[in-house]
Amino acid sequence: MGTFIRNAWYVAAWSKEVGRQYLTRRILGEPVLMYRKEDGSPVALLDRCPHKLAPLSLGELKGDIVECGYHGLQFDCSGTCVRVPGQPQIPPAAQVKSFPLVERYNAVWIWMGEEALANPDDIVEVERYRMPGWDLIDGQYLHFKSNYLNITDNLVDPAHTTYVHKNTIGNAAGENVTVKVEQGEQHVLAYRWIENAEPIPLAKKMGDFKGLTDRWQYYYLLMPSISYVDFGTVDAGVERNEENKNRGLRSFSYNFLTPETENTTHYFWLHVRNYQTGKPDIDADVTKLMTLTFEEDMAILAAVQQAQEETGVREYVRLGIDNAPARIRKMVDKRIAAEQLAAESNVPITRAELQVAG
Ligand code: FES
Ligand SMILES: [Fe+2]
Structure with missing residues (x-):
């Protein structure tokens, strides 16, 4: 097990x-x-x-x-x-x-x-998959030298983008914006809006923003280890609704984590976006930028993994931003415990038990 x-x-x-x-x-x-x-x-x-x-x-x-x-x-x-x-x-x-x-x-x-x-039917549904007006990049793979739960920690942690991704998808405007957390039966969501901020490097490159912007980061983690991020930018002050979000610069980034070993993870990703569509050179640019972004995560997470293996400790201090990661770990632990109990008692696990939330 x-x-x-x-x-x-x-x-x-x-x-x-x-x-x-x-x-x-x-x-x-x-x-x-x-x-x-x-x-x-x-x-x-x-x-x-x-x-x-x-x-x-x-x-x-x-x-x-x-x-x-x-x-x-x-x-x-x-x-x-x-x-x-x-x-x-x-x-x-x-x-x-x-x-x-x-x-x-x-x-x-x-x-x-x-x-x-x-x-x-339990396979996750991908938003806007092959829908008109939305371009797809898929077939992408990275190998992470990290336990998958360190990666799920990272994928519901918008706060790290300010520091790890300052050259790609983050900037200093996000530093002090609090992250809110919601939890459902099978998912944890960490999200925040960063208002009246300079556009991030990606939005400057791909969009046409004249002044300040509002941007959102909605980080969903679906059991057991599928992340999708609804990520976008609109002009500062516009009303927050789906229509306006779709008119802004918006993308859905899916990361399918498959544990390889305790210390390593297969990272398959795809990306759906509504900007600069139908342009293969932009596809190549976005692929490069996303790869660069994930490689920034890869580097810090490999270093974290190594330090954890050296010390046998995962964290010495718990912060407010660890709320969402902690909830995921709790949900995962509960599911693993249910599976182990089923295996030990020789009673097969039921579909209902698969739906156990944290
Ligand atoms: S047939 Fe002997 S090891 Fe496979
Ligand atoms: Fe990241």
Whole structure:
């Protein structure tokens, strides 16, 4: 079990990464092997032969059949052993775990928990996805040398943008603006408006603001580790409603965190925006800027992770800005505890228990 929520959909890969060559990726600490069947549908198996534990990815894909590279055991897409060279009987334990997959938003989503609970309707909905007037950048990936909860801390923490991102998405105007927090069944929201402020570097570059601006940062964290940020700028003083926000410079930034190990995380991201649309060179600019922004987080979080490993301590001081991160950790802990209890008592976890909030 360990310290991950298993009964949830995680992005395992972008669709473009999964093909007829094996793709291997560690997910929630487990080695996963992915490929596409001849009919194009994706498959995920535990990358571990049940015989001598050789990684199956060292062997060959024969049609849709996975052949171990050590003694040639063959498995079908469900992980059932279909051939043992040199003996007619197939031992019942010769079975590889397979994982449910769903393809959505150009991504392959994996379910590492109880198979019976895997419901594709639970996959998060992406705002304005492929809607007219909104441009999409997707297929982006970064590897964070950080525990995923340090990243979720960061993603509901608008206060850090002033310091970590002063060259990209923050400026000094945000320094003393308090962050408000709201909590729902399955999410935590940290948000603030920064009023009468100089436009941030991004807004100066992409927008056409003549004077001061109001800007908003709404940081949502959905269980277990999906972040989306509704982020935008309007002229100072305009009424705060959806219509005006959509007329301003607005974007939705999605970060799908998939724990790799206790200390490392896969960071898949996509971005939807309403400004400078239909311009591939602007897409490239925004991709570069977002990558730069996330790399700023990557650097500080890797350093934080290292210091935490050295000291065995996560934080010595708790501040007001830690309210939202603390709520997420509480929700996550509760879900993990429910899953562990179910595993120990051998009573399968129910869908209702999956909805437990903090
Ligand atoms: S280790 Fe895979 S067949 Fe022996
Ligand atoms: Fe950040």
